[in-house]
Amino acid sequence: MxxxxxxxGEARGAALVLREPLSLWGGLDPETGVLIDAxxxxxxxxxxxxxxxxxxxxxxxxxxxxxxxAIRTGSAPAAILLSEPDLILAVGAAVGExxxxxxxxxxxxxxxxxxxxxxxxxxxxxxxxxxxxx
Amino acid sequence: xxxxxxxxxxxxLAGEDGAGAALAMRxxxxxxxxxxxxxxxPISRAHVDSCLHHGQASQDFVDRLLAGGATVRxxxxxxxxxxxxxxxxxxxxSAEAAARGRRLxxxxxxxxxxxxxxxxxxxxPDARPARGEQVAWAESNAIVFCNSxxxxxxxxxxxxxxxxxAITGRVPDAGLHRDAARHATVVLRLAADVPAELRExxxxxxxxxxxxxxxxxxxxxxxxxxxxxxxxxxxAICAAAASSGSVAMFHVVGSTPEAxxxxxxxxxxxPQREVEITLDELRAARDALSAGSGAALxxxxxxxSLGTPHASAAELAAIAAELEGDRVAPGVELLVSTSxxxxxxxxxxxxxxxxxxxxxxxxxDTCSYLGPILRPTPLxxxxxxxxxxxxxxxxxxxxxxxGSRRECIxxxxxxxxxxDAAVWGSH
Numbered sequence: 001m002x003x004x005x006x007x008x009g010e011a012r013g014a015a016l017v018l019r020e021p022l023s024l025w026g027g028l029d030p031e032t033g034v035l036i037d038a039x040x041x042x043x044x045x046x047x048x049x050x051x052x053x054x055x056x057x058x059x060x061x062x063x064x065x066x067x068x069x070a071i072r073t074g075s076a077p078a079a080i081l082l083s084e085p086d087l088i089l090a091v092g093a094a095v096g097e098x099x100x101x102x103x104x105x106x107x108x109x110x111x112x113x114x115x116x117x118x119x120x121x122x123x124x125x126x127x128x129x130x131x132x133x134x
Numbered sequence: 135x136x137x138x139x140x141x142x143x144x145x146x147l148a149g150e151d152g153a154g155a156a157l158a159m160r161x162x163x164x165x166x167x168x169x170x171x172x173x174x175x176p177i178s179r180a181h182v183d184s185c186l187h188h189g190q191a192s193q194d195f196v197d198r199l200l201a202g203g204a205t206v207r208x209x210x211x212x213x214x215x216x217x218x219x220x221x222x223x224x225x226x227x228s229a230e231a232a233a234r235g236r237r238l239x240x241x242x243x244x245x246x247x248x249x250x251x252x253x254x255x256x257x258x259p260d261a262r263p264a265r266g267e268q269v270a271w272a273e274s275n276a277i278v279f280c281n282s283x284x285x286x287x288x289x290x291x292x293x294x295x296x297x298x299x300a301i302t303g304r305v306p307d308a309g310l311h312r313d314a315a316r317h318a319t320v321v322l323r324l325a326a327d328v329p330a331e332l333r334e335x336x337x338x339x340x341x342x343x344x345x346x347x348x349x350x351x352x353x354x355x356x357x358x359x360x361x362x363x364x365x366x367x368x369x370a371i372c373a374a375a376a377s378s379g380s381v382a383m384f385h386v387v388g389s390t391p392e393a394x395x396x397x398x399x400x401x402x403x404x405p406q407r408e409v410e411i412t413l414d415e416l417r418a419a420r421d422a423l424s425a426g427s428g429a430a431l432x433x434x435x436x437x438x439s440l441g442t443p444h445a446s447a448a449e450l451a452a453i454a455a456e457l458e459g460d461r462v463a464p465g466v467e468l469l470v471s472t473s474x475x476x477x478x479x480x481x482x483x484x485x486x487x488x489x490x491x492x493x494x495x496x497x498x499d500t501c502s503y504l505g506p507i508l509r510p511t512p513l514x515x516x517x518x519x520x521x522x523x524x525x526x527x528x529x530x531x532x533x534x535x536x537g538s539r540r541e542c543i544x545x546x547x548x549x550x551x552x553x554d555a556a557v558w559g560s561h
Contacts, residue, residue, distance in 0.1 A: 087289070
């Protein structure tokens with residue numbers, strides 16, 4: 001699969017497929033990497049080092065800060081795959097790289113491709129937006 | 135990179151205005167790429183949300199900008215920070231956390247931003263963009279309000295991008311900055327079984343916003359069939375819709391500037407979806423906002439939080455009037471959030487005095503769901519805000535009960551959860 005690059009990079013991790021979009025602000029504890037949104041069906045999931053798969057970033061414009069703080073603490077996901085391009089998350093990833101030198105690729109995939117990713121699938125992302133299984 | 139730059143933009147990127155401006159331009163270009171813009175356009179104002187402390191990263195970023203000599207190029211207002219700088223005694227957290235929050239707020243002032251510290255900059259007459267004005271606004275409720283209620287133009291800018299646009303004075307020429315993206319593709323109507331009493335009650339509008347956000351996701355929706363909706367009620371829709379969905383714009387036929395008619399809101403096209411919301415669906419959405427509280431009618435409550443987004447002068451007056459001279463019940467905390475700008479308005483003076491006499495606390499510069507501001511209580515906290523109800527359980531562990539302003543105030547006065555059965559029916 002190939003996605004549109006919102007922020008380029010390489011990553012490896014098991015897919016964490018969110019059944020609903022997640023706003024990282026109010027949704028992710030950047031100290032622990034735990035999903036804390038009380039309204040989200042997957043509350044309690046740990047995002048750290050997973051390839052986060054969700055349709056969109058939803059809601060708050062503070063999500064970029066939470067992503068950068070999670071990058072700083074080391075609790076961030078390994079990569080983020082979306083079907084809706086999200087500049088809030090792309091810019092968060094870019095600032096994370098500027099400040100802390102760790103790149104978290106953010107890609108927008110075709111909705112059908114995204115829906116085909118099963119939770120837990122090991123994924124490898126290479127520069128230019130390639131997504132490989134295994 | 136496919137974005138065409140003019141000479142000045144290229145110079146900024148090359149660092150001729152300093153390393154801070156160059157970093158800002160790199161971020162604006164990344165946003166432009168994400169939005170597939172072909173060029174940048176100038177803006178006249180910005181509203182920046184990055185001044186709220188989310189961790190060391192927040193300070194590290196602004197320090198990088200300050201070290202690089204950055205300064206804002208357009209008039210820029212600031213969103214809420216961690217604490218109320220005018221009433222610092224209301225902060226219940228650690229002195230270290232307060233110092234971190236304060237330092238970040240002051241760092242953004244040092245970039246040249248106005249210390250407005252409000253999520254409702256549209257209530258400040260000199261910060262309100264005119265219809266058609268191109269701006270860069272952050273803070274989800276303000277973004278929706280800017281596009282929908284003012285008819286000014288912003289995309290959904292977030293932390294870092296907001297200040298990057300303010301420093302460069304540029305935004306990507308994309309999305310809601312352009313005509314094409316501003317037309318509705320979804321029509322939402324209230325079903326005939328939604329009674330007139332509810333349509334005239336403040337409690338409807340946050341719930342409608344929650345439903346709108348969930349229905350629309352990121353699509354532009356037009357609400358048809360409502361009577362004229364006031365600016366404060368539109369604000370309540372904005373905040374709730376941006377909590378439950380990625381909404382950046384909606385229309386209300388006859389109430390918002392780009393929707394004089396349904397056809398105008400749709401840009402003359404056939405909608406992709408038409409959705410009707412029944413009374414039962416509204417009740418379910420209202421109840422879901424309180425579901426985690428486990429509270430029942432008549433239960434003792436611990437606190438009431440109003441003013442999210444920040445109360446306007448008219449709302450302060452309405453809250454004071456609703457108190458009818460009563461005092462807040464002993465043991466209940468009534469906290470009303472507004473901005474320092476509104477607090478200084480002549481129209482707000484008398485309502486604020488009356489609220490304080492009744493035992494209410496007035497909070498500015500921040501919001502009560504961002505940190506340790508409310509007195510800790512094992513009892514439920516009531517709010518009239520869909521956004522507060524949505525985020526407070528996760529953020530501060532509050533047991534939230536959503537109610538209309540009237541329900542909140544009557545509950546604050548009696549100390550017991552009260553519902554207006556005449557409005558929502560007996561279910």
